[in-house]
Amino acid sequence: MVPMRFSYLGPRGTFTQMALMQVSSDESEHVPAVDVPAALRMVRRGETDFAVVPIENSVEGGVNATIDSLSNGSALRIVGEMLVPITFVLAAPQGTRLEDVKRISTHPHGWAQCQNWIADNLGDVIHVPATSTAAAAAAMAGGATNFDAALCNPLSAEQYGLTVLAEGVADNPDAVTRFITVGPENVPLPERTPSDKTTLQVQLPSDESGALLTMLEQFATRGVNLSRIESRPVGDSLGRYQFSIDCEGHVADERVQAVLIGLHRTCPLVRFFGSYPSAHQIPVKLRPGTADQDFSSARSWVAGLLETKD
Numbered sequence: 001m002v003p004m005r006f007s008y009l010g011p012r013g014t015f016t017q018m019a020l021m022q023v024s025s026d027e028s029e030h031v032p033a034v035d036v037p038a039a040l041r042m043v044r045r046g047e048t049d050f051a052v053v054p055i056e057n058s059v060e061g062g063v064n065a066t067i068d069s070l071s072n073g074s075a076l077r078i079v080g081e082m083l084v085p086i087t088f089v090l091a092a093p094q095g096t097r098l099e100d101v102k103r104i105s106t107h108p109h110g111w112a113q114c115q116n117w118i119a120d121n122l123g124d125v126i127h128v129p130a131t132s133t134a135a136a137a138a139a140m141a142g143g144a145t146n147f148d149a150a151l152c153n154p155l156s157a158e159q160y161g162l163t164v165l166a167e168g169v170a171d172n173p174d175a176v177t178r179f180i181t182v183g184p185e186n187v188p189l190p191e192r193t194p195s196d197k198t199t200l201q202v203q204l205p206s207d208e209s210g211a212l213l214t215m216l217e218q219f220a221t222r223g224v225n226l227s228r229i230e231s232r233p234v235g236d237s238l239g240r241y242q243f244s245i246d247c248e249g250h251v252a253d254e255r256v257q258a259v260l261i262g263l264h265r266t267c268p269l270v271r272f273f274g275s276y277p278s279a280h281q282i283p284v285k286l287r288p289g290t291a292d293q294d295f296s297s298a299r300s301w302v303a304g305l306l307e308t309k310d
């Protein structure tokens with residue numbers, strides 16, 4: 001069998017690569033990308049089979065780079081998700097003392113997750129943004145002089161030969177990041193399980209009062225729970241927003257199909273990014289009247305009303 005090629009937010013040693021290791025086999029090829037759009041671009045161009053990218057963080061919320069590059073480019077399909085617990089170390093070249101650290105490089109999500117620790121332990125420190133936590137560690141190991149330490153995961157501190165100045169550098173020890181595996185549009189849809197998620201992009205009709213409520217009602221009336229909803233600018237004019245949504249259930253579920261039909265009837269743009277097993281594997285709790293058989297028996301009843309009786 002031909003080994004699978006996975007692009008991911010690199011360089012080697014990122015949290016994203018840790019997520020990728022949960023789904024790839026020993027033979028798989030890991031292709032580091034400089035940022036999230038580049039990782040997805042490789043899939044769009046057929047240079048890799050799948051991309052693994054972060055989408056949501058328990059502290060910082062949605063990862064805009066991922067949401068926007070899914071929404072604003074050609075069609076892709078999410079086929080799975082993985083959760084990675086996030087732990088940070090502060091790492092620097094040998095000989096650096098904690099009190100000498102005045103500039104720290106890391107990914108913006110890493111910086112946001114360590115704010116209180118930094119304020120309590122280092123005082124005023126400047127953030128030097130990096131494309132990933134491992135990119136900060138790699139630059140540090142390569143002799144960067146525009147910062148004094150990197151906030152990264154313990155694995156990349158070790159891989160890049162840095163000394164750990166402090167461990168457990170995070171405000172919330174239970175922080176988790178959610179990653180997704182993304183393939184081309186024609187990848188087979190993962191089979192239905194008791195615990196699935198569906199990801200959508202929805203635009204609302206402009207200048208229509210109650211449009212947001214109408215959109216949300218499509219989910220509410222079919223008992224479909226949302227697990228994430230984010231508004232992002234459409235980008236063409238001020239005040240135009242679109243929504244990136246994760247809801248519970250699979251497109252093969254009657255209630256999810258009914259939501260999609262309702263959205264398609266009432267919204268100018270609806271894009272389906274895939275249905276895939278949720279990482280927590282907790283079965284979706286169905287509201288009475290929303291199971292497949294409730295829809296099919298209701299449909300048969302209506303069909304019966306149309307039959308002519310002799």
Ligand SMILES: O=C(O)C(=O)Cc1ccccc1
Nearest residue numbers: 014015016107109110132133
């Ligand atoms: O930079 C990384 O290592 C990533 O994979 C992105 C990221 C950054 C901070 C928290 C979780 C994921």
